[in-house]
Amino acid sequence: MHTFDPVNFRGQFEFFLQNPGWVYLDNAATMHKPRAVVSAVNDFYQRSNSNVHRGAHNLSQHATRLFEQARDDIAAFINAKERQQIIFCSGATAALNQIAYGLMHTVLQPGDRVLITALEHHANIVPWHLHCVRFGVQLDVVPLTNDYQVDQTAFAQLLEKKPKVVSFSHVSNVLGHVQPVAEMVQLAKNAGAITVIDGAQGIVHEKLDVQALDADFYVWSSHKLYGPTGTGVLYGKTALLEQLTPIYGGGEMISEVQFSHSLFNILPFRLEAGTPDIAGVIGMAAAVNWLQKFNIDEIKEYKAMLLKQFFSGLSQIPGLDILSSPVHNAGIVTLNVQGEHPADVAELLSQQAVAVRGGQHCAMPLFNQLKLAGAVRFSFAPYNTEADVATSLHALTQAVEILTA
Template sequence: MPAFDVQQFRQQFTFFQQQPDWVYLDNAATMHKPQVVIEAVTRFYQQYNSNVHRGAHQLSQQATALFEQARNTVASYINAQHLHEVIFCSGATAALNQIAFGLMHTVLQPGDRILLTQLEHHANIVPWQLHCQRFGVIIDVVPLTTDHQLDMLAYQQLLQLKPKVVSFSHISNVLGHIQPVAEMVALAKAAGAITVVDGAQGIVYQQPDMQQLDCDFYVFSGHKLYGPTGIGVLYGKTTQLTRLTPIFAGGEMIDSVSFVNTTFNKLPFRLEAGTPNIAGAIGLSAAIEWLQKINNKQIVQHKLLLLKEFYNGLTAIKGIDILSSSVHNAGIVALNVDSEHPADVAELLNQQKIAVRSGQHCAMPLFSYLARPGAIRCSFAAYNTLDDVNRCLLALEQAVEILTA
């Protein structure tokens, strides 16, 4: 396999042309956008701007065609069986809220159980919790092993409690660990559960195949896949989507309304209330089309190389507490400098134009479990270089010297 040409890839991002000094290692928060995505969004506003589905005029028809083409691009990228199984929403958070709310009103009964894991993002905890108390539903949590991987034995034991829903992330946004999603979905299905995969970090690591994975729901945000912010996808099997009570009402999701009764439109519109993020969907589609021209195996190899160099460098620096394991890692590393506050470390890096995130990364239960107040998180993308890795390592070495002097 030919090596990945990182410089050629990087050139496609105007940000790096205009801001060559920045080492951007905050990719798990959001990724930079290639010029093709920026142009697709701009072109929409300059040439086609119009609302979708409703207008009698040509502009609206063109906007509708572009929007529905975007749905098509997403559906074929994730190999959904039907176009209407792709619901556009504002992101993974919105999608998870829709699923939790929707199932709570239709499927879940008092005394039912939901199974989550210790390393979930708040977006995959709180929406469930918000409704569980009211509906009398119980949450169980899969613990981690000593190397901070999911405890699969405990997972299987908890499945024996017959949860109605099992919801877990494809890749941990803090530790970067890749979960054995296919195995987890298969086990959950065998236990009779509805399966929800939070693909917010998984979507950029590998192209997910809904037919192979066979989960009931898979959600992700466009901005973590080189696309715009404010657009995301709720994929669901038709049978499961039909069971969801809509969280929002109005607009295209309506079939008929009277003060006595309302009937709803068919999927996907039933779950897309109000004017959708048309430009966002078009931008996401442009990102996917662009990504499909690049060999993902090369990208995975490139990120593995960065990760290896980063780990080698980190282990040579005294005083670094690495929380992430280097195995089954998608390119996200959480770490601390001794017991120093992560915000201080991140600020020292920021002063050298190295962008990392610090804090608890919307995963407080994970940090309680890890018994750490937080961490800095370095997350790599395909446009990062070995030079980025070395600059970050050097800055961390200096941070150790400054903070522990």
């Protein structure tokens, strides 16, 4: 029996008070923000607005303390060994681009291999494309099993090709399937590979301990963790962060500039060029501090209960092709109505005030393999309720009846 209180949790989000008629099931795209986050952002702009790090006045020094305290809070949240291992960026996409660019100019050499999986978001495909062809690096892809899980046998076989980098998602943003991350990281490390984890969906699913996981890089976006949009984290082991060639140059990331040369600053500043999203970072820290008031295991249990009810209800609706598995699922269900375009299904749900996403979910290669135009994605959060499940199932039933009439 779960002890998580969804009413109390939901009550901390102003959105639901202002929009009581909506069932919001597009959480994999972005999550709503609790009052603690909104207040932290507003308070900075209203009371402390100033630039950070090099201002001589007290306002700047205070803003710097807030900004760097956020780094400490986030380092503690994921159990990073050192605070400089937390690099602020605009989100997981920016972080993955920095890693791909930075490694391609230092660690990766012509003839090396990079290994990803068939489940990846475009952000973990395109950055490698941008550099692999140009520098003669081979991109290999782990296929899926018949139930759309990463084929672990094929993964082990592809590791025998000795990839220099292995990069994969913690949780599939399309299907919600949770990868056996710890096991995959260990296998990749045994093969001598640098490990990169796209944690955009994983960071909110379970408590992250980066020292225990031992991945070399782990990235996520703040807005997938109740924080503001436009900011995120690139976590990396210090020695590897120091090997990354910065993707951006200028401002805080240098220690000396001459017309003939530039010298990079120390971590974390060497990878944080330009004025950061100060309010966003402060809001992100507010989100993780707020979230730690709740028991993550109880939240997982509650979401699993919602997911079980949803899958049970789906079994009563004819004409559905369900792509997601209820096993090892972080709270995302992707499906299609047979013979119908996912955009039409999503629109009919929207007309009934149920917010979902229809399309290819930034995973075009996956849907090309599945020979599908896309799918409708329902993604659950702890502020969703059993009533939300019932309403969304009723709305989907209505949509199916309209489309198949």
